[in-house]
Amino acid sequence: MTVLRRSTHRAPSRQLEAAGSITRARILAAATEVFVRRGIEAGTIREITKAAGVNVAAVNYHFGSREALLRATLAEVAGPMNAARLQALDQEARAHAPHAPPLPAIVDALVRPLIETPRWQDGTRPLIRLIQQLRALPHQMANQLMAEQFDAVAHRFIAALHAALPHLSRAEIVWRYEFARGAVVHVLVDCDPESGRLAALSGGACRTGDQDELLCQATRFVAAGFSAPGR
Amino acid sequence: MTVLRRSTHRAPSRQLEAAGSITRARILAAATEVFVRRGIEAGTIREITKAAGVNVAAVNYHFGSREALLRATLAEVAGPMNAARLQALDQEARAHAPHAPPLPAIVDALVRPLIETPRWQDGTRPLIRLIQQLRALPHQMANQLMAEQFDAVAHRFIAALHAALPHLSRAEIVWRYEFARGAVVHVLVDCDPESGRLAALSGGACRTGDQDELLCQATRFVAAGFSAPGR
DNA sequence: GTCTATAACACGATAGAC
DNA sequence: GTCTATCGTGTTATAGAC
Incomplete structure (x- = not known):
């Protein structure tokens, strides 16, 4: 779900896409795993961050949105x-x-x-x-x-x-x-x-x-x- | 989503699959529309029953579950x-x-x-x-x-x-x-x-x-x- | 058979402390 | 950069009135 959900995300205010972060890389790897195994719609940010061993808020910090x-x-x-x-x-x-x-x-x-x-x-x-x-x-x-x-x-x-x-x-x-x-x-x-x-x-x-x-x-x-x- | 959600549905206790109901037919037609247009995971029971013009509870009554x-x-x-x-x-x-x-x-x-x-x-x-x-x-x-x-x-x-x-x-x-x-x-x-x-x-x-x-x-x-x- | 109301829970995004 | 706590909104399923 919720790929479609009306986003309340306003404007990514911090530096996004700074590809150097280790946290960012861990999120990316976990996201692949979760989107594939559980489905793109069913996979949640909470699952991804848990699998990556990082905080729930890190996805929005590093990428801006789901x-x-x-x-x-x-x-x-x-x-x-x-x-x-x-x-x-x-x-x-x-x-x-x-x-x-x-x-x-x-x-x-x-x-x-x-x-x-x-x-x-x-x-x-x-x-x-x-x-x-x-x-x-x-x-x-x-x-x-x-x-x-x-x-x-x-x-x-x-x-x-x-x-x-x-x-x-x-x-x-x-x-x-x-x-x-x-x-x-x-x-x-x-x-x-x-x-x-x-x-x-x-x-x-x-x-x-x-x-x-x-x-x-x-x-x-x-x-x-x-x-x-x-x- | 939520095809996967742990269901709390126990045991369909009323007559299911009694194919004669008009409500049942309206739900079926609306479900096709919603599952196709919005996606099988994204389409919700609320959308389907709203499109069918029937009550939210009718799906569980007539089919038992999503x-x-x-x-x-x-x-x-x-x-x-x-x-x-x-x-x-x-x-x-x-x-x-x-x-x-x-x-x-x-x-x-x-x-x-x-x-x-x-x-x-x-x-x-x-x-x-x-x-x-x-x-x-x-x-x-x-x-x-x-x-x-x-x-x-x-x-x-x-x-x-x-x-x-x-x-x-x-x-x-x-x-x-x-x-x-x-x-x-x-x-x-x-x-x-x-x-x-x-x-x-x-x-x-x-x-x-x-x-x-x-x-x-x-x-x-x-x-x-x-x-x-x-x- | 059909309704309203609600229980019980999950979601994405963010504010604000550190 | 990373955390906790929370806001606002969504979900399925069901209890109970009609």
Whole structure:
């Protein structure tokens, strides 16, 4: 709840975002844990500060509000993954210059960093859980947070895909880009120990903990989808 | 929030689930509206009863608890869609007997009812929004609600797909079944007016309100993914 | 069956001492 | 920078009148 609650927060009067504080770092780590395990809406400032071993008032002192803390949490988790994607795409572009990178290289640059995003000991990928939750929340704020983190990368990849598949219209590229993202994120959620859906449906036949298997299955499905005939 | 809140509900002592009540029906309709627009966690009993024009206490009288109301809401929205899927699959099975239905027929039976699920005037598909939210909630209850509604259908379709694609292992069928579901649900969320992400990414080039276009794009991507070479 | 009123509790944010 | 205490507001669920 209460992401939506009419905030009574007026104007953050102290120095916010001073990234040096040890307390700040502890809050950020605890917030990731709580938002993932308990849910973005259900996780409370009180839980977070308790898990971080700091005072209840510290969140508002260091971040200004619960929403600003959520934004910082997402940036910390999604930033490195998107940077890895862009770096991989750039590398492929250099390797194939002056030609455009071929489809399999682009798909790998898009999918691999998502699958190889850090996992906790139990196999949970915190980034995946945050993405899934933010996409489901019917708040404009959630859409905005996602756009802040992912739009730049999306446009880069759509351009690269358009160059690799020039026979498809831009609209068809975008359709398939989102089909591809959905397929991979959905299955990563299913692979999460919290869900276990893929293991349940397959009677344990899908090795959901095997990253190589997952990457192999995902790239094959996605590349085939992109390679479907156009209109 | 408070789906998780430790409930103090003891034992529903009056007749629950007596489906005849007019009040009950009004609550159910209002609950769908509120859970979709405001979110499953954020939507409160007070909002629902206010929208339904009934008393606050009526939810606990007719359903027993907030969670039971959510279960009834999902069943009402997801039930007809899954029935349509099974009916379509049965029809294809009869049409192709004694052979197994071919891949395109199965994909159509799987995807079309999801896309043609009822929409509100603004284009929102309530079922899609409920699915997306339930998949994101980190509660065991949410997983259970999804399994109750979708597991039977999943097993039917996986069996049909296995018959149509006998060169693939059962594990590979399940991987691709979930890739397919994820691709379609993800894009349907993007087509929702609340999100608008597909329209934004494509600069308006994707006609997200055109059901025929959506079905065409989805079945092409999904069928190609299933047709990818096996291991 | 439907209402009002309330119990019992949780929340985010902040004032103000240290 | 960190604490305690508190304000104002929200929640589910239920007791008891009608």
